[in-house]
Amino acid sequence: MKLRVLVFITALAVGLSIGLVNFYFQHSWKYSLISFTISFSISFIVFYYLIEKYIYSKIKLIYKLIHSLKLGKDLKDAIGEYVSADPINDVQAEVKEWAGEKKIEIESLKKQELFRREFLSNVSHEFKTPLFAIQGYIEMLHDCITDDPEQAKHFLNKADKNVERLSYLINDLESISKLESGEISMNYEKFDIVLLAKETLTHLEDNALKKKIKLQIQDKYTTPAIVLADKEKIRTVLINLIQNSIKYGRENGTTDIKIFELHDQYLIEITDNGIGIEEKHLIRLFERFYRVDSHRSREVGGTGLGLAIVKHILEAHEQTISVRSTPYIGTTFAFTLHRVK
Structure with a gap:
């Protein structure tokens, strides 16, 4: 309906322009009315055909693709489906809504990426701390295992505590992973x-x-x-x-x-x-x-x-x-x- 109104207004503008030009040169309302009628009719037919075939039909197809693919439907199904009577406004609304969703999705992905980087950094730090401690205690243990058995025992206990901490870390990470994935069932x-x-x-x-x-x-x-x-x-x-x-x-x-x-x-x-x-x-x-x-x-x-x-x-x-x-x-x-x- 809106397509016809648009074409009618455009053809009317063309017809009036030609009619007025004709009246200016010939000073005859009769010929002006004839030229207006002919130019309006031809313009209406030509514009309607061109807009319908090359513009409006393409917009309909775009709308069907946007709307149907947004719902997760197959491309062939999307092309063959019914489209609304006012696809131009619908395309505008769909694109705005889609753009809003994509903006939220992009922001969410950025937050997830930031969280991932922070998490990897934290995991690395949490594991490095006891590992470096264990490495240091073992090196000191080598130096005093013969000369000072008591001190060696002390370093061994320290290394054991850090191994225990690593074990807790791994177990807790495994628990969280299983809870997130649903592997651990609730009894x-x-x-x-x-x-x-x-x-x-x-x-x-x-x-x-x-x-x-x-x-x-x-x-x-x-x-x-x-x-x-x-x-x-x-x-x-x-x-x-x-x-x-x-x-x-x-x-x-x-x-x-x-x-x-x-x-x-x-x-x-x-x-x-x-x-x-x-x-x-x-x-x-x-x-x-x-x-x-x-x-x-x-x-x-x-x-x-x-x-x-x-x-x-x-x-x-x-x-x-x-x-x-x-x-x-x-x-x-x-x-x-x-x-x-």
Whole structure:
């Protein structure tokens, strides 16, 4: 319809121009009207034919290709499909939408590339640190293995600890890879999250005593809080989060576990009154190898993958985890689990 309107306006302009020129030279309305009618008719037919054949039909084909290929259809199917009555505006809309999608896709790819580079750099650094340490201790071990057996034993123990750290790194990376690819299946079962939390606190009590940190869960949790999840995976989540609070907690501090009943979920919070985390770091806290303070993090140990593993386990359960923190006041990690009524 719009094609005919466009051709009509163009032919009308041509017809009026020729009619007016004819009237200027012959001063006859009769001949001007005849010339206008003939030129308008010829122009309309010629323009309609040319635009329809060489422009509009090509736009229709372009629209069909854009629209159909965008939906992932085969090229032959795309060419043979029905096209809308107004392909020019549709092409404009489709191209704008497509351009917007591609812009978002390009930005996403750039972020992924940046993350990949950072990840490879971090992996390289994390592996080089214990490897260089092992290499140094072995060299020193060669120098004193005969003359000073005690010192040799000391270097051997140091090298052993770094081998152990490498082993933890490899195991954690393997765990994350399997969680991401879905190779690790979730063994769902019903269990009491209160009881599991108490077991975890008991298990980590000795670690907390070294820093004089008190681990506690409120006495009000006397009735079972039954959830549906993979018990051992959730145990790993609790261990990682509580260990994290112990590492960065202050001496004579506390780590509290709180459980809140929601509509169809339980909200579990692990709160400490430790050094806290600045807001700018919170958004990246669950990235692999991301450390708020690299020097301090390596002093207290760990692979830098604990929180990433926690996030992947909870995402595999289709649950969420969040963190809120205030420097020098404390940090709270909170995650949800499906509640069994």
